[in-house]
Amino acid sequence: MRKQFDFFKNIDKTLVFLFLVMIFMGWFNIFAAELKEGHQSIFDVSQNYGKQLFWIITALLLAVVILMFDAKFFPAFAWVIYGGLMVILVGVLFFGVEINASKSWFRIGGFQLQPAEFAKYATALALARYISEVKMRTLDWPARLKPLAIIALPVALIFLQNDTGTALVFAAFVLVLYREGYISGLLLTFGLIAIFLFVMTLILNEFIIIGALAVIALAGAIILRRKRREMVQLLGLFAILSVYVYSADYAFENFLQPHQKLRIEVLINEEVDLKGAGYNLNQSKIAIGSGGFWGKGYLKGTQTKFNFVPEQGTDFIFCTIGEEWGFVGSFTIIALYILFMARLLVLAERQRSAFSRVFGYSIASILFFHFAINIGMTIGMMPVIGIPLPFFSYGGSSLWGFTVMIFTFLKLDSKRLELL
């Protein structure tokens, strides 16, 4: 009997509490989002809110199972799990079913599973394992590039499934690499400047931007006129950025798929194609915006209840929160997320084992990416990328995936004094 209770010893109660709060809030919201006339029972398993209850119960069982593992199992088997998931990702390309044009699902009975959700977990384990074995002093270029290869493999496979959204989530590992010193702050800044310039090229003519860059470069050159070396660097940087700006526009026009281009265009120009690509975004903003300060009340949302917002149970679940619970609800959700992620960072930083720390950062980064993109897209601040809002969106794979990740970390954290 004592041994059983050992599983739960030293588990961080704050994180578990926040986890349970969000999961049950999520379930009630799915009921509101998916409720149709004639189906009143929240436990009806033929409906998505009934199914979600099944997913929640199984997720909690899964959490207990994870806690029963030996903490050393995870670093030890990281590569095996990673390898296994990669095989499954290949397998889904051949044996999976296609939903919404993405061939990324296995169907078992009435339920579907999406291996890509678990690939995040596997990649986090592999990355943690790799980084924990690298000596900082010996960090040369090949060592810096290997983590990228670990990330790139699942990304490539998921791209092949035509599930761009999930593939993009792996960009979250950039934050982990930054924290671990694989990416410098300067590089991260350059990355952000590159994204900023890319967005600007979509709004303005590329020559205007190059002109603006030239003015900045000229001003810099005047300031640095005594320092030859810096001036040369500055002019070089200007040249590189100019070429980048010019080619970014070309890349946007020629390499993105039409629907992806549209998703970015509707973000920049709010009035584009309100009936087509802009429809989701517009209706989503209407639903959230109509919530007001206090919201319309639970199950009283008209926009979500009458299906004006597409995908309202999954990717656009935040609309239901915004409409029925208003700004108060939005604030609560965002606050819960920030608390949850901050707590993850605190726990990650207190690990003695690099493996545990990297793994903790990985979860926090992935959650952050989902949070930023999903909520951002519903209020028109991010392009529409089809990824769920963890704990809130309907879907078993996502819930299982995040549960497994979080409880693996909680297990690692509970044994932080034993792991080195």
Place this chain on the structure above:
Amino acid sequence: MQLNQSSNIHSKRKSIILAAMVLIGFVYLVRLFQIQVLDPSYKLSADSNVLRYVTDYPARGLIYDRNGELLVYNEAHYDLMVVPGQVRDIDTTEFCRLLGIEKELFESRLQQARDYSRFRPSIFESQISKNTFAVFQEKLFRFPGFFVQPRTLRKYTYPMAAHTFGYVGEVGPREIEQNPYYRSGDYMGISGIERSYEEQLRGKKGVRVRLVDVLNRDIGPFQEGRFDTIAIPGKDLYTTIDAKLQLYGEQLMRNKRGSIVAIEPSTGEILALVSAPGYDPNLLVGRVRNQNYHQLQQDELKPLFNRALMAQYPPGSSFKIVNTLIALQEGVINYNSSYGCGGAYHSGGITVRCRSHPSPVNVLSSIQFSCNTYSCIIFRNTLDQPNFSNMQESFNNWRRHVTSFGFGQVFGSDLAYELSGLLPTSDYYDRIYGSRGWRSLTIISLAIGQGELGTTPVQMANLAATVANRGHFFTPHIVRSIGEPDSLQARFLARNETTVDRAHFEAMAHAMQAVVDAGTGRFSHIQGITMGGKTGTVQNPHGENHSVFLAFAPVENPKIAISVVVENAGYGSTWAAPIASLMIEKYLSGQIGRQWFEQRILEASFLTNKP
């Protein structure tokens, strides 16, 4: 295991990552605060997404004749409406096939509706057939933004009195702008009674607020119908029209241009209002209206023109009634004053011709034989009275008498487009001749109802009614009560007095009886009915004379007063008088004894006469 030598750097990086998370969260909250709390437009958009304002159109009021016979009623039909802002993902090919229209037409109509409003319904196709309606009702859910609106169309028991009833049509952009009651696609009365009693007939629209889902399916009432209003049906109108008399008058006027106006003298109620040529009111109903209206508008005979109200003729000899009564009232003649007539009136180089009749004539026989000479003399006597210091003063005195008969002004009746007619002022002559440049002789044409005079057939019928009443009249009107059969309209109960004494009218009534018994109108005498009348033969610079007759009957207790104008038909006694006579006989005895007499009128046609 890696040794963490630079924990400062790492803790800084942790802080940067945490700051990024908090920053994103904060930016999102600012944005959420903006769209959820500050910006009201999303709430409005949400309402326009789910709320549909369904208009309930009340049934338009019915129109009855004076005997309670139903003349105008409603028939159900269906309009296909569109709310452009909700139209999405429509199979246009299927839609056009169901409706039987071309795709270009679909696009252009949708654009038209969009130009009016994206969120308010416009008529896409009016009066779709019952079959089309049935098919559409089934498939409506596939065409979001479209719905079917039940409406009613006017129907007429008899193809008559089109001008009086007027017609109903879609409101124009001007009405929508001026009157907040109307929305695009609403109907309103455009002419006739439909126009002058629009507010009573239309009732009040009701609005139901419904919730719809994304497929435009009706989910139910919004907040249990708290904001719904109930449509109030329009009120029924009981007109003064006698359907049988109206129908008979239109028969008599077939193939003629002109008008008949019959009034009940004791009330001013219009018994019949005929404008010829007329048209079948059913032509101006529904989707055929525009085309038919166009055709009627192009017709050279001007069937749309309501002659009974809007044609202004010189009254001709019938105006001698007025001038003689004024002369008697002013005392410039008495009942014994007689003058000889040599077939014409000569003065100052002006000649006014007269038809041959016994001479000399006194007041009564001047009316009986319609003597121009006598009329000229007494008109000049009236204007040249020594107690007036100048021409303007005496003319204004004459004019004051004339206006008391209802000439030169509108009655304030309930007839749409009532005209005042022409009655010159002294200023008018001053402008033409200079203030000292005109005398009674200058305006001598007025003596015989010619010259600068214009009177409408309603005004002439009212003159007959005034003599019938021996000196007063009630404002001629077409609707006796609204809502209930016997609630008379108070504004038409007031008596309008003329400036002439009753005794003179009594004499005039007998003079007019002599016209029919033994004067210019004897041809139109009716066996067993006493009738007073006055012929008029109106000179017309363009062609044949207009034939005019005023009459009332029975003389002792008048039930009907009438004016008849037949354009370009010749003498008043030959055409207008027989028509008036037939109308009176029909109204008073319910049947016609003189078949040959009636036949002559029915067969007459003056349409080819030059107007």
